[in-house]
Amino acid sequence: MATTASTLPDTKALEPIRQALGRRHLLPARHYLDSGYPSADLIVASAKDYGIALVTPVLLDTSRQAKAQQGFAADDFTIDWDGKRAVCPAGISATWNDVVQEGVAKTVAAFAALDCIPCPVKEQCTSSRKGRRLSLYPRELTEAVRTARAQQQDGTWQRDYALRAGVEGAIRQATHTTGLRRARYRGLRPTSTTPPALPPSTSSDSTPGGTAAPSTAPIIATSPDSNYASPHGNWN
Template sequence: MCLGLHKRPLNRLELAGETLRAALEALACAAPDWPADAVPVREWAERYGQRTDSWHPPASKAKRAEMALVYGRDGFALLEAVRSPAAPVWLRDLPALRVLRTVWMQNYHRTVTAAGTEVKRRESEDLPPGRLRLASPYDTDARYGLKQGSWWTGYKVHISETCDDPVPDPADGEPAPRIITNIATTDATVTDAEMTEPIHQLLAARDLLPAEHFLDSGYPSAELIVAVKRNFGVALVTPVLLNSSPQARAGAGFDRTAFTIDWDKRQAVCPRGSTSTWWSPASQRGAPAIVVKFDKQTCQACPVRDRCTRSRTGGRSLSLQPRERQEALDQARAEQISEQWRTKYGTRAGIEGTIHQAVAVTGMRRARYRGLPKTHLEHAFSAVALNLLRLDAWWNGHPLDRTRTGHLARLDLSLTA
């Protein structure tokens, strides 16, 4: 289960202003006698004396753009002053100054014109990748995150918990609680699929690997299904992306599953019995693949051509993954449409209760500390607290609610009983 962690997000204008303010604060503290001779202290104290989140920026887009350029020019002026011969050399190594240099490099650039040096903001397409771009001058590990249309600044936490068949307590018959077994924290740009193998490594290090691991659809791929089974002996029970071919999306015609693949002979046979004439390894989006093609003349004369390919001149072609991955993917796709698999996957439904409990009880949606190590420690303590709550409720015969129920609804249920 993946949960996004939020900090107060700063837009690019606020990020520039607050980064410069933080640098000036650090300089005023570390070398109080130096800034008075190097920068316009009174003017900048008025401009950068308050945090950027304590006042509202101009409503006009043009005025906000001009303010951003003012920040840019002041920031470059401060960086030049710090590097001047009159400035103490050690000022350059202040953490706040290093952050200022990075943020300015990522958000501004200077060009030399006939009138002099001109400061410009970088356009959106010129910004560095999200994994490298700083999102806060106070937490250099935090990053901008996007998932299913939701934006946030900060981290992600991945929670693993037990989901074995409930074992009733001999004394009162109550099922055993689900226990959190692993917490993994990353910055907000790390995808779920990138964490699938590291999470299993963490579980293996503490001898907590399950025989079957129930995951949501963001974690698996054909490569990972094979790798996790081979390296850890764990079967991933998870929805996989369905076939995206036009025939599969339309639910009509012959999709890839209608073709018989003979891996040993490196051939494919179509539903009409024709054999492919081309089998070639390839690379698609950086991943190994196999391209299979059928003779175009054979396809043009086929009476069911319209149900097989949309190409007007060529023959049918197929894209396959390497054999082990393709067979694992085909098996997973075939299993997940069965009622038996859906019932089995329903075991994972309780994870939504864990998400709610983590957010409502420990406030896990908000990161209280700065930096990835401290944030991860916070998550680990939160998981311990949740486990203690669950064990306490179980020991005392008060099982935690599986769903959210309001007080009025509970009253109605008690009166009905």
């Protein structure tokens, strides 16, 4: 269990936790996380650097088309990374431009207005007068997110992720029984002694293998709702 400043994002707390587990030879094969953790970078880095599969809900496509479930969302476009081509559902190819936006390497696939405006399915694709544009992260990251989104729609994945329900129940018990959401002390060092000192009935015994597990067992990260985190400390 790690105690951090309440302003530290969950994504920043994950790496120190994995390093600590690695030093004790307790890295899991699968890591169950809540929706505050996932990003394309973390999914790829976890698999590449630690051999850990993150089991966590990835944010869905927030485009207008995806939200309405009507028309062509980004995942409906075919991306040929080797040939540097993006093809829309109507079969039109876009120009491929490798760019850096706000310090992040991306690819912008721009479809010409001359192709989009007369297209018979334009209303299902874009309202722009300049044609549809796709902003893509590097191949490894884009494919990781697409795969994760597809997996989490499957019933098998959802049943597997239901393992986190035990931890959520343990968090609720701890916070409502002991007032854990508000730190009793100022500063990280004294605050960090509170969670381990909780009675056994409020510990993470409901997780498979407890708070630490062999490399073949899953491990589940816990994180109280940051909206209620104390200004002095937050535990993950």
